[in-house]
Amino acid sequence: MMSRTNDVYILAAKQISVQPPLSDEWMEAPLRYGEQPYVRAVDPDYKQHFAPNEARRLGKILKRALLTSRQAMTASGIAKPDAVVTATGLGCIDNTELFLDALVREGEALLKPSYFMQSTHNSVSSLIAIDARCHGYNSTYAHNGTSFECALEDTFMQLSRGQIQTALVGAHDEMTPGYFALLSRIGYLGHAPGGFSGEVALSMMLAAKPQERSLCRLRGVEMEYHPTGEALRQALRRLLQGAQCRMEEVDAVMVGLSGQPSNDDAYASICPELFPHKQLLRYKHLFGESYTAPGLGVYAAAVCLHRQRIPAHLFVDCESGEQRGVRHILFYNHFEEKNHSLILLSAC
Amino acid sequence: MPRKAAITGIGVVSALGAGREPTLAALREGRTGIAPVRYLKTSHTEFLVGEVKLSDEEMTRALRIPESQATTRTSLMGMVAVREALAHARLQRKSGLRIALVSGTTVGGMDKSEQYYLDFLAGDTQNAYISTHSCGACTEMIADYFGIFSRVQTISTACSSAANAIMLGAMLVEEGRVDVAVAGGSECLTKFHLNGFNTLMILDRGQCKPFDARRAGLNLGEGAAYLVLEAEDALGGRGVEPLCRISGYANTCDAYHQTASSPNGDGAYLSMAKALEAAQLTPQDISYINAHGTGTENNDLSEGQAIQRLFCGGIPPVSSTKSFTGHATSAAGGVEAVISTLALQHSFIPANLNFAQPMPELSFTPAAGGDSPAPLRHVLSNSFGFGGNDTSLIFSKI
Amino acid sequence: MEELILQLKQEIIKVLNLEDVKPETIADDAPLFGDGLGLDSIDALELIVLMEKTYGIKLEDPARGREIFKSIRVMAEYIHANRRK
Numbered sequence: 006m007m008s009r010t011n012d013v014y015i016l017a018a019k020q021i022s023v024q025p026p027l028s029d030e031w032m033e034a035p036l037r038y039g040e041q042p043y044v045r046a047v048d049p050d051y052k053q054h055f056a057p058n059e060a061r062r063l064g065k066i067l068k069r070a071l072l073t074s075r076q077a078m079t080a081s082g083i084a085k086p087d088a089v090v091t092a093t094g095l096g097c098i099d100n101t102e103l104f105l106d107a108l109v110r111e112g113e114a115l116l117k118p119s120y121f122m123q124s125t126h127n128s129v130s131s132l133i134a135i136d137a138r139c140h141g142y143n144s145t146y147a148h149n150g151t152s153f154e155c156a157l158e159d160t161f162m163q164l165s166r167g168q169i170q171t172a173l174v175g176a177h178d179e180m181t182p183g184y185f186a187l188l189s190r191i192g193y194l195g196h197a198p199g200g201f202s203g204e205v206a207l208s209m210m211l212a213a214k215p216q217e218r219s220l221c222r223l224r225g226v227e228m229e230y231h232p233t234g235e236a237l238r239q240a241l242r243r244l245l246q247g248a249q250c251r252m253e254e255v256d257a258v259m260v261g262l263s264g265q266p267s268n269d270d271a272y273a274s275i276c277p278e279l280f281p282h283k284q285l286l287r288y289k290h291l292f293g294e295s296y297t298a299p300g301l302g303v304y305a306a307a308v309c310l311h312r313q314r315i316p317a318h319l320f321v322d323c324e325s326g327e328q329r330g331v332r333h334i335l336f337y338n339h340f341e342e343k344n345h346s347l348i349l350l351s352a353c
Numbered sequence: 354m355p356r357k358a359a360i361t362g363i364g365v366v367s368a369l370g371a372g373r374e375p376t377l378a379a380l381r382e383g384r385t386g387i388a389p390v391r392y393l394k395t396s397h398t399e400f401l402v403g404e405v406k407l408s409d410e411e412m413t414r415a416l417r418i419p420e421s422q423a424t425t426r427t428s429l430m431g432m433v434a435v436r437e438a439l440a441h442a443r444l445q446r447k448s449g450l451r452i453a454l455v456s457g458t459t460v461g462g463m464d465k466s467e468q469y470y471l472d473f474l475a476g477d478t479q480n481a482y483i484s485t486h487s488c489g490a491c492t493e494m495i496a497d498y499f500g501i502f503s504r505v506q507t508i509s510t511a512c513s514s515a516a517n518a519i520m521l522g523a524m525l526v527e528e529g530r531v532d533v534a535v536a537g538g539s540e541c542l543t544k545f546h547l548n549g550f551n552t553l554m555i556l557d558r559g560q561c562k563p564f565d566a567r568r569a570g571l572n573l574g575e576g577a578a579y580l581v582l583e584a585e586d587a588l589g590g591r592g593v594e595p596l597c598r599i600s601g602y603a604n605t606c607d608a609y610h611q612t613a614s615s616p617n618g619d620g621a622y623l624s625m626a627k628a629l630e631a632a633q634l635t636p637q638d639i640s641y642i643n644a645h646g647t648g649t650e651n652n653d654l655s656e657g658q659a660i661q662r663l664f665c666g667g668i669p670p671v672s673s674t675k676s677f678t679g680h681a682t683s684a685a686g687g688v689e690a691v692i693s694t695l696a697l698q699h700s701f702i703p704a705n706l707n708f709a710q711p712m713p714e715l716s717f718t719p720a721a722g723g724d725s726p727a728p729l730r731h732v733l734s735n736s737f738g739f740g741g742n743d744t745s746l747i748f749s750k751i
Numbered sequence: 752m753e754e755l756i757l758q759l760k761q762e763i764i765k766v767l768n769l770e771d772v773k774p775e776t777i778a779d780d781a782p783l784f785g786d787g788l789g790l791d792s793i794d795a796l797e798l799i800v801l802m803e804k805t806y807g808i809k810l811e812d813p814a815r816g817r818e819i820f821k822s823i824r825v826m827a828e829y830i831h832a833n834r835r836k
Contacts, residue, residue: 057771058789089606095487096509105463105545109470113396113548115804118796121549122612122739125459126488126509131740134606140623143606143742144517147461147509149489155506159521162528187473187483230496230505343493344505552796554813613792 011247013164014212014353015220017080018304019073021046021206022292027076029308032316035291042195043185044293046204062119064099066179067132069206074133074173081210087169088142089134090160092152092176094296096126096145099181129177142169150340151228152176153300157348158226164213176207176300192267194294200264203293207300209307215353221310224248224349231343237279244347255283255349256331257315259306261299261338263289271342280335284328285321299338303348306334310352358526358534358582359595359751362442364434365691367576367678368403371433373441377695380677380703383722387560387572387679395544400556403574403679404542405430416498423481425462426541428494430577434687435495435535442533442581443593446501450532453504454496455522456579457514457538459683461488463545491539504531509683512645513604514538515578516686516736516744520602522582532587537579537687546682547573553612561648561680563673564657564719566710571647574679578687580694585751597697600731600749601632607741613651618659620743621645625663625733628745632731636664639747640729641702643693645737646673646719647680656735657715670720676706686736686744693732693748700728756827763823766801767794779824787822795820807835 023038024031026049038044051060051068054075060068070091078084095101104120122128127145134143142163146155153176160172180194180202189195194202211223225247227240245252258280262269276285288302309315315328336348365372368386369379379386387403412429413420416436435454444452462485469479484490492507504525508518515538522536550556550573557570588595605627607620614620629636642664645656653673660671674692681688692703704722711718732748760774763783767790781787784795795816802808808830810816819829 058769061768061770062793093509094489104549105467105470108544108548109467113544113551115800116548116552117800118549118552119793121546121552122793124549125511125739127459127511127738127740127742128611130510131606131608131611131742134608134740135610138608140605140608140620142604143510143740144521144604145509146506147488148492148505148507149487151506152489159524162524162530166528183474190477191480191483193484228504228506230502232503236503552800554796554799611793 009167010165010213013161013223014215015223015307016210016212016216017077018207018209018220018307019076019080020301020304021048021069021073022301023047023203024291031291032308035318038201040198041201043202046206064097064123066097066099066177067123067129070129070175070177071132071136073206073208074175077173077208077210078137081216083171083210085137085139086171086173086210088160088163088172089130089139090156090172090174091130091145092156092297092300093126093129093145093147094149094152094178096147097124097128098184099179100124102181102183129175133173150296151344151346153297154226154228154338154346154348158228160211161223161226164211167213171210171212174209174211176205176297178205178295178297180204180295201293203295203298205295205297205301207304209304219353220307222351222353224250224351227347229345232345237345241279241347244349248349250333250349255333255335257284257286258335258337259286259288259302261289261302262287262321263294265294271339284325286315286319287321288319302338303336303350306336306350310334310350313352356527357585357598357600358523359585359588359598360580360694361583361588361593361595362438362581363596363691363694364436364438364441365578365688366405366430366433367681367688368405368574369677371407372437373691373695376691377699380692381701383704383706385560385677385706393542393544393547395547397547397551399558401560401572402542403572403681405575423485424494425485425491426464427458427461427491427539430541431456431495431539432498434537434539434577435499435579438535438579438581439499444533444581451503452501452533452535453522453525453531454492454502455506455508455518455534455536456492456495457508457518457683457686458488458491458540459509459511459514460540460543460546461491462486463543464541467544510742511738511740512682512685513736513738513742513744514683514686516746517604519580519686519690519746520604520744523599523602526582526584532583534582535579536582537577538684539577540575540681540683542573542575555649557648560707561676562707563646563648563676563705564653564712565708566712568648568650568653570649571675572679574681576678576681576684576688578684578691580690595751596694597748598751599746601628601634601747602745603627603631604744607743609741612739614655614737614741616655618655620741621656621659621735621737622663624743624745625659625735628733628747632747632749634731634747637666638731639669639733640725641669641696641732642671643689643732643734644671644673645735646675648675652737654714657712661716668717670702671717672703672705672720672722674703689734689736690746693734697729697732697748697750700725752827752831755831756823759823759827762801762805766797777823780822782822783820802830805836806830808833
């Protein structure tokens with residue numbers, strides 16, 4: 006019989022991004038990128054992780070997704086999760102571009118089937134399922150800058166309904182030079198000093214029951230489209246009520262400040278009103294901007310809760326020093342001021 | 354019984370026409386919408402396709418959208434179908450309800466990207482279409498046309514996208530996260546995926562022949578279809594009558610191959626079995642199966658084997674309406690959910706066109722179609738996507 | 752023929768991205784699919800494109816690939832007999 010729970014657990018998380026791969030080194034010694042507008046992920050030596058020819062057909066996004074997934078499974082001791090849920094804003098954009106480029110330039114003949122078959126967004130989720138032989142629920146969210154929150158909410162609902170016990174949740178986006186150029190032209194990426202475009206591969210294992218080394222608890226996810234100020238406050242109230250947590254207990258709020266004024270201005274007006282007197286944390290200054298960057302924000306908050314420590318370099322207020330003994334971190338993200346999301350994470 | 358989602362409105366546009374009435378008429382008359390290429394600018398005119406017989410300009414005008422506004426065919430078709438579904442469910446603009454739009458798409462705005470790709474690279478002339486490319490952007494264009502949605506999200510699991518969107522919509526309603534979910538999918542035909550399927554060598558040059566020994570591939574189609582879902586126990590307050598309910602659903606993964614299904618259809622078997630379990634039904638309760646039935650060698654064998662295994666005690670009528678609509682890829686699950694709802698409402702079995710020769714591997718042949726002698730009670734609809742993404746939905750009379 | 756066999760090996764390595772394989776390690780008569788080189792159905796589709804692109808041979812029925820792509824030698828013989836480029 007299905008039993009309900011309002012808490013689910015993040016057991017393990019592994020990432021490949023512009024920070025050192027497959028590690029939490031960014032907590033102590035983050036890499037800094039100065040004024041570069043476009044930064045690619047730091048890839049590990051895949052030859053050390055894949056058998057010969059195993060990854061020959063896989064593009065960057067697929068290699069990264071497969072490796073981080075395997076490592077999240079190993080770290081949590083769960084070899085076959087009940088569900089695989091993936092978030093990706095653009096999917097396999099590299100293969101998509103290769104196929105599209107050939108189609109437009111060379112015409113509708115002699116195109117490569119492998120580019121097409123790995124151009125769909127759900128190539129990532131299915132590759133992971135095929136690799137781990139997971140016959141359970143398998144889904145992919147592709148909703149721009151809130152793809153990750155969609156994936157997390159779906160997983161949270163199914164875990165709390167007791168429909169599944171474990172789930173591998175991923176956030177995966179690669180950024181090609183060609184697509185970076187286009188997205189810069191329309192102002193999403195690459196303008197302001199201090200802001201840069203990054204890449205994301207994050208795999209997290211979630212479960213209905215904790216383990217000894219669980220990173221943190223996930224208490225709820227709320228999403229709103231074009232909300233009024235009141236609708237946003239209501240969403241926050243629903244989230245806190247569902248978790249029986251009071252705003253006073255929240256230690257800090259992790260937000261998606263990226264250095265890009267078109268993105269950051271809304272935080273400047275919304276945060277003081279929605280989270281008065283709360284310390285703000287950021288993560289995009291370390292990980293860069295990407296459609297699924299919120300995945301890395303949640304990951305960064307989870308690591309802080311696990312280690313009971315928020316390093317000074319995450320605080321928006323540069324006067325702040327390191328904070329210890331942290332219990333609750335609220336996560337707030339907006340995408341183009343249309344999609345807003347709130348997530349509550351608590352220490353175990 | 355746990356709370357279930359009722360369907361109070363449907364909207365559809367496909368090769369069979371715009372709206373539930375022309376769709377029903379074509380299905381009843383056994384008239385296919387699959388024809389030679391007319392709208393898509395492709396050199397592959399050797400393939401038959403299930404196009405929506407409306408140009409972008411015609412839809413733009415019918416929707417009263419300014420011509421200067423950047424749109425995509427996927428979003429235009431989505432607007433047409435959502436508009437019908439909302440009107441059918443009598444949902445007013447200022448309802449005070451919390452309404453979600455959950456949409457499935459994969460190619461999204463690729464129709465414009467492939468048209469303007471060289472312009473994108475060369476300069477600044479078609480920048481508006483850079484931001485309409487993504488799946489999420491196509492869903493938001495649909496949402497913004499109506500301005501009533503307080504949650505908007507996009508699922509992209511290739512050919513099962515709309516079915517998964519319906520599944521999520523049902524879950525959001527069951528959980529009380531929203532009052533109403535408008536769920537389905539939209540996908541236009543593009544050169545990109547017509548050529549993609551061609552590289553996989555699974556397109557039939559003639560009319561597709563699902564579950565036939567002579568089958569030689571699929572016909573691509575396009576379209577959009579959405580269901581209005583709301584909690585059964587909340588319908589009284591709105592004074593609307595439910596068309597039927599979503600009594601069960603499941604998504605599983607075949608976990609076999611990126612583009613092919615396992616020979617014995619493990620994923621398909623699991624998704625159907627789990628959907629039955631969720632609906633607390635037995636295989637004998639199902640009155641009709643609307644199969645995925647693409648007409649490819651691989652799918653029909655795999656799905657057929659799975660049906661044969663699960664329904665060993667007696668196989669209900671099975672048909673693939675892709676023989677009418679073509680394979681509308683990400684929208685297919687939505688189009689077939691609408692067809693399943695119509696079948697339940699009017700107690701008829703849609704035909705499986707172009708069938709002549711039984712498959713030697715299967716013990717059943719697809720339904721000839723027509724009025725059902727007994728009223729339909731429960732309809733099972735399958736939608737399978739690349740990567741073995743298998744979804745089964747069960748629609749039940751209330 | 753030997754020249755064609757070597758050229759074919761190099762092309763297959765390139766097209767199928769067999770980064771860990773050297774031409775000399777592919778035996779002329781070893782099976783390309785299954786136990787030998789371990790190619791799969793998607794590789795077969797890629798080889799069909801390669802045959803058309805490089806040698807002007809168009810295969811309409813993917814099932815025929817199974818016979819033609821049996822080994823490098825069989826493939827080379829087929830190309831030799833049917834090439835238009």
